[in-house]
Amino acid sequence: MTAWRALLAVLILALAWPAMAQEAQLADPQLEQRARDLAREIRCVVCQAQSVADSDADIAKDMRILIREQIAAGRSDQEIRDYLVARYGDFVLFEPPFKASTYVLWIGPFALFGLALLGTVVFFRRRAASPGAVTALSAEEQRRVAELLAEGDNQTLDKGPGDKGLGDKGPGDKGSGA
């Protein structure tokens, strides 16, 4: 039983162990950390949804070697990024740069949210302002309403007395509604 557990633990570890920890590393832990951080930003060009740090693809491994070499040679992170972008395009970065061709990508969601917010505010403002406008009937309309109500009362005599209340109210009552 314990043997099985140990085996399982080894298996899980082997699967979860990051690829970068299994290969030749930089002697300086700070530089190695930089290499790992940078490799997480770089997209594997054949697996697309994985970073160079996570991928087991051959070319991802070559790129990790390249990143470590360049860092050991004293290149800055940005220089290494630029080198890769010059060859593979912005695609190779998980986080696309903020420039004219990506404005829509970066600003689009916020612009849409702003528009939706604006639309909602306008909608509620208008709705809050409108009830008065709708209930303010002209004198002519009030008279017609009263007339119709009274007519309805006359036609539906079988209805209970409660119904009559409405029809009895004259035009003078309108003030309470507004």
Place this chain on the structure above:
Amino acid sequence: MRRLVYLLPILLVAALVAVFWRGLDPARDKSALPSALIGQPAPALDLPPLREGDPSFSLAAFKGKPVAVNFFASWCLPCRAEHPLLSRIGDEFGIPVVGIAYKDTAANARGYLAELGDPYAAIGQDESGRAGIEFGLTGVPETYILDGEGIIRYRLAGPISPENFADQLAPEIRAVLQ
């Protein structure tokens, strides 16, 4: 003006449908990445020669006339499929085809060419895969067309087939030759 506002949601949905439709197109190759090096000078490659007795491989030596650069490997199955078509580039257009043996041992690459024939004007050895990264390679085979100034004009990722030879490669080479 009011009407335009009512049309807006319909236009938005139409735009979304167009985007999704394009994404669903089965003919679209989702793994085909735009090459960042088109229109850029090809990287200077100085590599050990694959063939014994050859002078060391230098891509710059071919400057002055258009040239096709083909990345291949003995372990690459599609390379075998495109192999017979490589000599057609030289036969039909009279431009040299240089080979880069990508991530391959010299012995294996030599055996591969001994078996299938050697269509290359010169062959560089890229055992580490670094020359591939220099070219923004994502896999083998890949074929690049360089003009007389050493500018990369065209990149074909994947094997040459009789179809894409006629539809893509041949017109691109003709354009470079003009």
